[in-house]
Amino acid sequence: MSQASPFYTTDHETFRSQIRRFVEKECVPHIEAWEAAGELPRALHVQAAAAGLLGIGFPEEYGGAGVLDPFYLIVAMQELARAGSGGLIASLMSHGIASPPVMHVGTPEQKERFLRPVLEGRKIAALGITEPGGGSDVANLRTRAERNGSDYVVNGSKTFITSGMRADFITLAVRTGAAVLGGVSLLVVDTATPGFSRTPLDKMGWRCSDTATLYFDNCRIPATNLLGAENQGFMTIMRNFNSERIMLAAQAWAFGMVCYEDALEWARTRQTFGRPLITRQVIRHRLVDMKMALDAVKATLDITAWHVAQGAAPVADVCMLKNLATATLERVAGEAVQILGGAGYLRGIRVERIFRETKVLSIGGGASEVMKDLAARQMRY
Amino acid sequence: MKALVSVKRVVDYNVRIQVKPDGSGVATDGVKMSMNPFDEIAMEEAVRLKEKGVVSEIVAVTVGSAKCVETLRTALAFGADRAIHVVEEGEVQPLVAAKALVAVCGKENPDLFLLGKQAIDDDANQTGQMVAALLDRPQATFASKVEIAGTKATVTREVDAGLQTIEIDLPAVITVDLRLNEPRYLKLPDIMKAKRKPVENTTLGDLGVQAAGGLKIVKTASPAARSKGVMVKTVDELIAGLKNKGLL
Ligand SMILES: Cc1cc2nc3c(=O)[nH]c(=O)nc-3n(C[C@H](O)[C@H](O)[C@H](O)COP(=O)(O)OP(=O)(O)OC[C@H]3O[C@@H](n4cnc5c(N)ncnc54)[C@H](O)[C@@H]3O)c2cc1C
Numbered sequence: 001m002s003q004a005s006p007f008y009t010t011d012h013e014t015f016r017s018q019i020r021r022f023v024e025k026e027c028v029p030h031i032e033a034w035e036a037a038g039e040l041p042r043a044l045h046v047q048a049a050a051a052g053l054l055g056i057g058f059p060e061e062y063g064g065a066g067v068l069d070p071f072y073l074i075v076a077m078q079e080l081a082r083a084g085s086g087g088l089i090a091s092l093m094s095h096g097i098a099s100p101p102v103m104h105v106g107t108p109e110q111k112e113r114f115l116r117p118v119l120e121g122r123k124i125a126a127l128g129i130t131e132p133g134g135g136s137d138v139a140n141l142r143t144r145a146e147r148n149g150s151d152y153v154v155n156g157s158k159t160f161i162t163s164g165m166r167a168d169f170i171t172l173a174v175r176t177g178a179a180v181l182g183g184v185s186l187l188v189v190d191t192a193t194p195g196f197s198r199t200p201l202d203k204m205g206w207r208c209s210d211t212a213t214l215y216f217d218n219c220r221i222p223a224t225n226l227l228g229a230e231n232q233g234f235m236t237i238m239r240n241f242n243s244e245r246i247m248l249a250a251q252a253w254a255f256g257m258v259c260y261e262d263a264l265e266w267a268r269t270r271q272t273f274g275r276p277l278i279t280r281q282v283i284r285h286r287l288v289d290m291k292m293a294l295d296a297v298k299a300t301l302d303i304t305a306w307h308v309a310q311g312a313a314p315v316a317d318v319c320m321l322k323n324l325a326t327a328t329l330e331r332v333a334g335e336a337v338q339i340l341g342g343a344g345y346l347r348g349i350r351v352e353r354i355f356r357e358t359k360v361l362s363i364g365g366g367a368s369e370v371m372k373d374l375a376a377r378q379m380r381y
Numbered sequence: 382m383k384a385l386v387s388v389k390r391v392v393d394y395n396v397r398i399q400v401k402p403d404g405s406g407v408a409t410d411g412v413k414m415s416m417n418p419f420d421e422i423a424m425e426e427a428v429r430l431k432e433k434g435v436v437s438e439i440v441a442v443t444v445g446s447a448k449c450v451e452t453l454r455t456a457l458a459f460g461a462d463r464a465i466h467v468v469e470e471g472e473v474q475p476l477v478a479a480k481a482l483v484a485v486c487g488k489e490n491p492d493l494f495l496l497g498k499q500a501i502d503d504d505a506n507q508t509g510q511m512v513a514a515l516l517d518r519p520q521a522t523f524a525s526k527v528e529i530a531g532t533k534a535t536v537t538r539e540v541d542a543g544l545q546t547i548e549i550d551l552p553a554v555i556t557v558d559l560r561l562n563e564p565r566y567l568k569l570p571d572i573m574k575a576k577r578k579p580v581e582n583t584t585l586g587d588l589g590v591q592a593a594g595g596l597k598i599v600k601t602a603s604p605a606a607r608s609k610g611v612m613v614k615t616v617d618e619l620i621a622g623l624k625n626k627g628l629l
Contacts, residue, residue, distance in 0.1 A: 010451050011572050014458065017393070017415055018566045052568030065569035072569060 007071050007302050015052075015072055019079040022051040027083045032348065034208035038200065039166060040091050042124070048092055049121030057096070058103055062111050063119035070305040074250045081254035084350030086357040087209035089251055094163035094209075097244045097365075098125035098171045101186050101236050105228030114169055114188050126167035128158040128189075128214060129237065135160065136370045138173070138237060139181045143216060145174035147223065152176070152187060154195075154219040160364075164212025165200050167191055172216075177231040184234045186227040195219040205357035238315075241366060245318050246305055248365045249325035253297045255354045255361075256329045259336035260290045262351050266340050283339060290335055293328045300324055316378035319371040326362040333358045382529075382551075384427045384436045385491035386461065387482055388420040388443050390452040391502040404600045407502075414448070416455045419497025423557045425564040426527060427495055428460040435529050438462050440489055444481045446470050450580060457575035458567045464580045465489075467588065474594030477585070479511035484588035486516060491552060493534070498523050498556040509556035519549035523558040 026047050034040050048054050049063075056073050058064025065072070073096075080089045095118045102114045117123040131141055143156025154174060161170070170189040177183030189196065195217040203211055228236055264287055267278040277283050304321045307314050336351040337344035344351050362368050392398060392407065393415040399408045416424075430436040441456035443449045444467040453464040467481045486494060494516075499506035513520030521527075525544065526537035529551070538545045539558045585592050613619045623629040 010454070011576075013413070014451075014455055014567065014572050015569060018568075020395075022566060051566035052570075056569060060570055067569045067573060 005302070007306060008075070012071055012075050016075045016079060018051065019053060019076050020082070022048070022053060023079050023083050026051075027080075027085075027088060031083055031085045031088065031208065035085065035087070035353075036207075038207060039210040040088065040208055042166070044092060045121035045124060047121070049119060054093075054095065054121055055119050058099065058115065058119055062103075062115045064115075068309065070246070070309050071302075073247060074301065074305060077247060077250040078254040078257070081251060081258055084255075084258060084353055085208060086251065086255065086354070086360065087206035090206055091163045091209035093247075094127070094167070095119070095125040096247060097162075097240060098127040098167075098169070100240050100243060101171050101227050102188065104239065105186075105236055110188070110225070110227065118169065123168040124163050124166050125169045125171065126161050126163040127240075128161050128164075128170045128172040130158060130160045132157055132159045132213070136367055139184070139234065140179070141173055141175060141184065143172070143174050145176050145185065145187055145221070147176070148220075150223050151220040152223055152226070154187065154189065154216040154221055157213060157215045159213040160201065161212050161214055162206075162209055164198055164214055165210035170214065171227070173233060173237060181234045182231055184237070185230050186233040186236055187221050188225040188227060189216070189219065189221055190225075193219045193221060204359065205353065206360055239313070242308065242313060242315065242318050244365045245322040245371075246301070246308065248361055249297070249301050249318075249321045250305075252322075252325035252329040252361045253294060253301055255357070256290075256294045256297065256325075256332040259329075259333050259351050259354055260287070260294055262349075263287060263290065263336040263339040266343070270341075277339070286335055286339065290332045294332060297321075297325045297328050316375040319366070319375040319378070322366065323362075323368045323371050323375075326358070326368065329354075329361060330358045382430075382436050382492045383438045383440065383489065384430060384493045384495060385440050385442060385482075385486065385489055386420070386423050386427045386456065386495045387478075387497075387508070388424065388441055388452050388456045389417040389497070389500045389502075390414050390443065390445055390449045391417045391500050394418060394501060400601050400603045404602060406598070406601050414451070416452045417497050417500040417502075419499060419501070419557060419559070420456075421459070421497075421564040422559065422561050423495040423497050424456055424459040424461065425562045426557060427493075428565075429562065430493075430527075430529065431460065436493065440465060440491065442482065442485050443467065444469055444473050444478045444585075453580055454572075454575045455567070457578045457580075458571045459565075460571075461578070463578055466580055466582050467585060468582055469585050469592060471592055472594070474596050475505045475507040476511055477590065477592060477594045479508050479515060480590045481585055481588055482508070482512050483515045484590055485583075486512070493529070493551060494554045496554065496556045498558050509554055513554035516552075516554065519553040520555070521547055521549050521553065522556045524555050525558050525560045527555060527557075527561065 055064040060066030099118055118125045145152040145154045168191055172187050172189045174185055174187055175183050176185040196219050197215045198212045201211045267283050270277045300321050304317050333355040337355045393413040396412055401408050427439045439461045441453055441461035441464040443453055450466055453466055457464055465485055496509040521536035523539045524536045525539045528535045532551045533548055534553055535548050
């Protein structure tokens with residue numbers, strides 16, 4: 001913050017202080033209770049909308065902030081991460097992956113119905129891509145939507161869906177055509193539709209985020225809920241993955257910074273053998289290694305976000321960024337727990353939860369193996 | 382009705398304050414600066430009065446360095462209609478600030494002048510009172526509730542003995558306390574729109590105010606470090622310890 005950057009202005013800092021206040025006041029005191037409850041209260045979405053958090057990256061005419069600069073979202077991730085809970089970000093911001101397709105290819109009428117209430121915090125949106133049969137192989141998804149009169153009839157199931165238990169709208173990837181890329185469409189499903197049901201999933205981390213398996217049994221969805229053209233959904237999904245992965249990288253970096261800061265603070269105050277830990281070369285060098293790795297992630301994150309903001313779609317860069325960021329978090333979180341010693345193993349300590357929540361970032365939104373393979377193909381290896 | 386609100390740029394309340402090695406003051410280089418939290422409350426009150434239709438125009442004012450324009454932008458994002466920046470690169474003591482603000486009042490003729498009860502940097506708690514005295518207008522300090530009806534304001538004040546409610550004639554000076562309201566979150570669109578609102582620059586010289594204050598800061602020092610605590614195992618041990626120190 002103290003160093004000038006070509007990407008961050010005093011406006012970003014003003015915005016940062018607003019989000020920081022929101023996180024300190026409305027989130028931090030309740031994290032443990034939400035983790036125990038397994039979900040976030042709906043009222044939090046309304047508060048987050050009022051704090052200007054939900055609208056970032058969305059158009060002003062539908063209740064968004066109307067500002068497309070991605071660095072505001074990175075600042076928001078950084079401030080949200082200070083609460084030390086990945087589930088908070090995943091679930092409160094699930095519209096960040098569910099709603100861009102509505103924004104990008106939805107009609108004005110669809111935006112009015114599916115975007116505005118979500119940005120106002122009155123409705124919750126989730127993205128349904130992954131299926132029990134497989135997540136990495138998106139082009140092979142099996143949930144079917146058959147056209148029948150003015151409706152689509154949807155059958156199948158989705159799993160690992162963030163905010164899935166509470167969601168009012170699911171941006172659902174369905175097969176409307178042949179078993180290839182070109183047979184995939186996106187439908188918005190209202191969870192009040194008859195034939196829809198869901199069950200919760202119990203997880204290692206992200207415990208305050210309600211993750212669900214969704215079942216569709218002859219759900220009749222009006223064809224007016226189709227986003228974009230039929231069988232043209234794959235490109236929209238891929239575009240969505242690009243921004244999702246940048247934001248996952250931003251989270252990984254931000255949580256890494258929390259780990260680093262907590263480890264540094266601990267090393268400064270903790271006395272062992274009569275001296276502060278930080279005076280030991282092993283520890284101070286480890287802290288420098290952590291910072292060095294995190295700074296490299298941040299530099300890559302900022303420049304990639306900037307390229308995307310200029311209209312580029314650097315798929316390979318985004319894949320590599322996600323892997324760099326999540327692998328760095330895995331390492332840095334492990335180091336932080338180690339530096340805190342037994343205290344780092346205790347529930348209620350930020351680095352403990354972040355450590356438990358490293359894997360989901362290396363798996364969700366595209367697992368690291370799949371990211372590498374995609375990058376290799378993009379670079380024509 | 383026109384409201385004038387003064388805002389000050391201070392070291393952010395989250396920052397761990399560091400004294401400069403030479404004792405000449407507090408380090409501010411590369412330190413996060415924000416609007417004084419009490420001034421945010423004053424801004425919020427002005428905006429609420431405008432939303433209620435009591436106030437029709439809000440003018441924000443600051444006295445300080447070129448960088449203080451950031452603080453004015455924050456005030457404009459809150460909802461001030463325009464801003465006045467009295468640019469002064471040197472130190473601004475309460476009496477100098479008060480004289481500058483009085484000069485601005487002379488041009489603006491506000492019906493209501495809202496200030497924070499104090500700024501969290503030097504906690505002087507003087508400017509509002511000085512402004513009222515120099516203007517020879519009523520003042521209500523430490524406000525926790527403000528109601529305006531016609532040309533009168535009813536203000537609940539937080540005083541040592543509890544709460545005191547007074548009625549004052551407008552134009553008046555009101556300094557605000559912590560419990561008056563809870564400032565809103567500034568949203569990105571408002572932060573962006575603030576950039577297009579007018580900020581008028583002036584100087585102490587233009588206003589006919591002398592920059593030098595009457596106070597001299599001799600030295601700034603950190604409070605003495607707390608000595609290491611002692612863990613006691615029993616209440617008896619605690620009582621014995623307190624007696625030992627002559628505290629019981
Ligand atoms: C907490 C959580 C929340 C989630 N939220 C959502 C959500 O909101 N919406 C949504 O749609 N999905 C969500 N997901 C799903 C997530 O995107 C998938 O888990 C992920 O894409 C991987 O899919 P999979 O679990 O089916 O693993 P698989 O595809 O079965 O892969 C298993 C392992 O094999 C590797 N692998 C796969 N294919 C290859 C290959 N060809 N070569 C080498 N290795 C390979 C993978 O990298 C992985 O390590 C969430 C997941 C979690 C854990």
